[in-house]
Amino acid sequence: MSTSVGIVSAQRASFDTPLVCKSGAVLSRYELVYETYGTLNADRSNAVLVCHALSGNHHVAGYYADNPKNVGWWDTMIGPGKPVDTNKFFVIGVNNLGGCHGSTGPASINPETGKPYGSQFPVVTVEDWVASQARLADQLGIRQFAAVMGGSLGGMQAMQWALSFPDRVRHVLTIAAAPRLTAENIAFNDVARNAILTDPDFHGGDFYEHGVVPVRGLRLARMLGHITYLSDDVMADKFGRSLRSGKLGYGYGVEFEIESYLRYQGDKFAGYFDANTYLLMTKALDYFDPARDFDDDLDRAFAAARAAFLVISFSTDWRFSPERSRAIVNALLHNRRDVSYAEITSAHGHDSFLLQHEHYHDVVRAYLERAWNEVAA
Amino acid sequence: MNALAATRPDFAAIAAWIPQGASVLDLGCGDGSLLRHLQETRQTRGYGVEISDTKLVAAIRNGVNVIQGDLESGLSGFEDGAFDYVLLSQTLQAMRHTEELVREMLRVGREGIVSFPNFGYWHARFDVLRGYMPVSEELPYQWYNTPNIHLCTLKDFEILCRDLDIRILDRRVMTNGREISALPNLRGAMAVYRFQRA
Numbered sequence: 001m002s003t004s005v006g007i008v009s010a011q012r013a014s015f016d017t018p019l020v021c022k023s024g025a026v027l028s029r030y031e032l033v034y035e036t037y038g039t040l041n042a043d044r045s046n047a048v049l050v051c052h053a054l055s056g057n058h059h060v061a062g063y064y065a066d067n068p069k070n071v072g073w074w075d076t077m078i079g080p081g082k083p084v085d086t087n088k089f090f091v092i093g094v095n096n097l098g099g100c101h102g103s104t105g106p107a108s109i110n111p112e113t114g115k116p117y118g119s120q121f122p123v124v125t126v127e128d129w130v131a132s133q134a135r136l137a138d139q140l141g142i143r144q145f146a147a148v149m150g151g152s153l154g155g156m157q158a159m160q161w162a163l164s165f166p167d168r169v170r171h172v173l174t175i176a177a178a179p180r181l182t183a184e185n186i187a188f189n190d191v192a193r194n195a196i197l198t199d200p201d202f203h204g205g206d207f208y209e210h211g212v213v214p215v216r217g218l219r220l221a222r223m224l225g226h227i228t229y230l231s232d233d234v235m236a237d238k239f240g241r242s243l244r245s246g247k248l249g250y251g252y253g254v255e256f257e258i259e260s261y262l263r264y265q266g267d268k269f270a271g272y273f274d275a276n277t278y279l280l281m282t283k284a285l286d287y288f289d290p291a292r293d294f295d296d297d298l299d300r301a302f303a304a305a306r307a308a309f310l311v312i313s314f315s316t317d318w319r320f321s322p323e324r325s326r327a328i329v330n331a332l333l334h335n336r337r338d339v340s341y342a343e344i345t346s347a348h349g350h351d352s353f354l355l356q357h358e359h360y361h362d363v364v365r366a367y368l369e370r371a372w373n374e375v376a377a
Numbered sequence: 378m379n380a381l382a383a384t385r386p387d388f389a390a391i392a393a394w395i396p397q398g399a400s401v402l403d404l405g406c407g408d409g410s411l412l413r414h415l416q417e418t419r420q421t422r423g424y425g426v427e428i429s430d431t432k433l434v435a436a437i438r439n440g441v442n443v444i445q446g447d448l449e450s451g452l453s454g455f456e457d458g459a460f461d462y463v464l465l466s467q468t469l470q471a472m473r474h475t476e477e478l479v480r481e482m483l484r485v486g487r488e489g490i491v492s493f494p495n496f497g498y499w500h501a502r503f504d505v506l507r508g509y510m511p512v513s514e515e516l517p518y519q520w521y522n523t524p525n526i527h528l529c530t531l532k533d534f535e536i537l538c539r540d541l542d543i544r545i546l547d548r549r550v551m552t553n554g555r556e557i558s559a560l561p562n563l564r565g566a567m568a569v570y571r572f573q574r575a
Contacts, residue, residue, distance in 0.1 A: 310437075329444060330454045333424070336400075340437055341444045345430075359430050366437040373440075 003079045005037040005086050008062035008072070010102060013139050019097075019132060025122030029111070032136050033102030034058045034094040037078065038086035040140070046375045047142045048089045048368075049133060050074065051150030051157035054225070054281045055273060057101035060093030061086070076356045083365040088372050089146060097132045098124045098280045106276030107208060119205030123280060126153075126288045130160045134168065146371050148307075149173035151353035152320060153281065156288045159328065162305040163290055171371045172305075173364065175312040176353040178324035179298050179331065180289040185319065188228055189282040195220035196275045205276050214275045219266030221278055226265050231316035231349035298331040308338035310367045312360065314352040315345045340367065386554040387466055387492035388414060390569045394490065394547065395419050399461040402426070402486060404448055404478075405468035409436030416441065423460060426452075449473055455485040465491045471524040479541060483574050488546065492569040495550070497530030497562040514553075515566045531562040538572060547571040 010033045019027045035058050040047060050060045052073070061072035061079055078084040078091055095103040098121060106121040113120070137145070148161040148169045155177025161169045181189070196202055199217030203210050239258040254260050294300035309332055313325035322343050332339040342363045346352040352360070388411050395401065399421050403412050406425025415421040425443040427433050436443035444454070449472065463486030465478070470493050472478050482489040494515035495501075504511035510520040518525065529537070531550065538545055550557040550565030557565040 308442075326454060333444075333454055333459070334456055336422070336459075338442050339424075339444070340442050341446075342430075342433055342437075343445050359434070362434045363437065366434050369438065370440055 003081050004075065005062035005072075005079045007065045008035050008037065008059070009064070010035050010058060012102070013136055015132070015135055015139075017135070019128065019135075021122045021128045022125045023123055027097070027104070027122065030097060030104035030132070031102075031108075032094055032097065032104070032132060034092055034136060035060065035062075035072075036093075037061050037091045038089050040090040040142070041375070044142050045144065045146060046089050046372075047137070047140070047145050048084060048091045049137070049145050049148045049158075049161075050078070050084075050091060050093045051129075051133070051148065051154035052093070052096065053150065053152035053154045054278075054285070055222075055269070056154065057099060058093040058095040058103075059101070061091070073354065076354075077361065077364065083361045084149070084368060085365075085372070088375070089368070092136075092140070094133055094136060096124075096129045096281075098122075098277055098284075100272075100274030100277040105274065106205065106280065107274050116206075116208040118208055118276065121205075121276060121280070123283050123287075125284050126156050126160045127164060129157055129284070130164045133157070133161075134165055137168070143168065145169045146375050147171040147173060147368065149175070150177075151175040152177060152350065153285050153288075156285070160288075160290070162307040162309070163301065166304055166306040169307045170374065171310065171367070172307045173310045173312070173367065174325075174328060176314055176317055176320050176325075176350055177311075177328070178320045179291065179301075179327050181286055182324075186286050188224060188319075189286055192221035192224050193279055193282055195224070196279060199275075202275060205279075207275070213270070215270045218270040218273060218275050218278060219263070222269040222273075223262040223266040226262055228319045229350040231318065231347060233316065233347050234349060237347070298327060299334040302331040302335050302337070305332070305335065305337055309340070310364070311339060311341045312353075312363060313341075313343050314349070314360075315343060316347055317350045317352060319350040385410070385466075386551050387567060387569050390549040390551070391415075391464060391466065391490055391492065392418060394571050395421060395462060398422075400459070401462045401464060402452075402455065402460045403464045403466070404452075404482070405465065406436055406441070406443060407432050409439035409441035409443060411464065411466060412436075412441040413439045448478055451477065452481045452485050457484055458487065460486040461488065462486055463489050465489070467492055467494070469493045470526070470528050472527060475527050476537070476541065479537070479543070483543065483572075488571055488573045489543075490569065490571050491534075492567060493529070493534070494525075495531055495562065495565050495568050496528040497532065498552070498566045499563050500566065502563075513566070531565065531568050534568070534570065538570075542575045543572050544575040545570055545572045 059072045061075045080087045095101045098105045110117045148158045150158045155174035158172045158174045162172045196217035199214035201212040202214040242257040290301040291298040313322040329341045344360045401421045401423035403425040463482040501511035549569045550561035552566040
């Protein structure tokens with residue numbers, strides 16, 4: 001039996017009710033692209049929403065008919081018989097507002113000016129995303145999700161679902177996430193943003209009309225990001241101090257394998273990702289802080305949550321360390337909410353949440369079997 | 378007695394002490410059998426703590442809340458007085474920081490319940506007398522592979538409680554699932570204690 005959801009295609013939903021963002025900015029209308037896998041059951045109780053991270057999108061599982069190599073970013077996790085079993089659940093992947101994969105974003109045409117939004121696109125937050133995802137759920141007739149899940153920034157959205165819409169989500173799976181960024185994390189994001197903001201081709205965000213792309217900034221931002229997604233051990237294992245030519249060149253070209261790898265990743269990313277989306281995503285990360293409205297008391301922030309939680313962290317993830325996940329767990333414990341927590345031993349740092357890992361997948365599978373038993377009951 | 382209580386006689390004793398609707402923290406919860414049993418028969422709410430990956434998955438599958446963690450590093454995530462009962466079933470003897478854990482149990486819980494194999498059981502004494510470390514149903518390990526580094530007798534445990542200002546509220550001593558009342562430190566293979574701060 002195949003464990004791929006097979007050929008998939010994106011769908012598009014339009015919204016005419018203005019969305020008032022947390023910043024006060026208003027998006028009068030917008031579109032969200034999404035994909036679905038599996039079948040929504042008669043009482044619409046088996047839906048699972050998958051939220052994406054910084055560079056993700058709505059293409060979560062399966063592949064496209066015209067491009068079989070374009071496999072969804074969480075295809076290891078989602079499919080028939082996989083931990084998120086599409087034989088049971090109706091799974092939705094959505095490209096976030098402000099994204100660059102089809103949903104309304106900085107590169108979209110602003111209906112008021114007839115030009116790309118560019119610098120005029122509002123800085124959207126995790127709360128805004130969750131609000132827009134809820135409207136998509138409304139359109140699909142889903143009142144309550146069996147589960148909302150995500151890793152990293154996606155895990156923050158899943159968490160926010162429990163806070164913004166406590167009665168619309170039964171289970172939250174927050175993976176490799178944090179209740180808010182540390183100063184160090186904001187610092188990394190700021191360096192990445194500065195790479196883009198100071199690229200002469202950025203043009204204050206309105207580079208579209210100049211027919212250029214701030215490629216240098218984007219690739220630097222991505223190179224920096226990649227360093228923080230890996231662990232020291234994995235980098236040492238994978239690249240060590242290996243030289244491409246086997247000898248030192250006494251110059252500033254690409255010599256070490258790690259340099260070559262980072263540049264390759266940077267170039268690849270700069271070829272398809274939108275610089276404004278990158279800025280906006282990192283800002284959403286920096287701003288996420290549910291405790292802020294409660295005198296920095298995360299326990300009080302989580303008092304609103306009703307969902308049961310599965311929190312997962314990875315031992316070598318230093319960008320969103322296990323301690324950060326434990327802070328989420330502790331806030332839930334202090335509110336006596338249902339929560340389970342797994343710290344997965346993995347060598348792969350923050351990236352672990354995207355990778356195939358038997359025990360990690362067993363944990364998610366076991367947890368979702370419970371969620372499924374409730375749906376089936 | 379159901380099948381579960383038959384395999385783990387201390388479970389039945391523990392369950393008998395737990396009132397309906399109590400909040401429970403089960404330290405070293407294993408596959409979550411005891412918590413599940415308490416949820417089903419006593420409508421308890423609570424959490425298990427487990428360090429092993431495979432047992433964690435089994436506990437999740439069993440439908441209980443389980444937090445992966447190492448008891449040796451304390452219970453810092455849990456607030457003072459958060460639970461009615463803190464359970465430690467057949468784990469005390471394998472802990473390095475025994476005193477600290479017992480203190481922590483009574484910090485986060487109103488009452489503590491522990492069960493452990495009695496090293497004063499005549500069977501164990503007889504083995505030592507014959508010149509061997511005891512191996513039995515309660516102590517199934519060889520000396521070189523046992524996780525049990527802090528074995529004790531009923532008297533030893535009661536001295537520890539006295540030294541830590543702990544009042545013992547109740548005690549059940551068992552051998553092969555049968556209650557032992559006379560000469561418990563000699564005739565009992567396993568003991569369960571319920572206690573609180575004095």
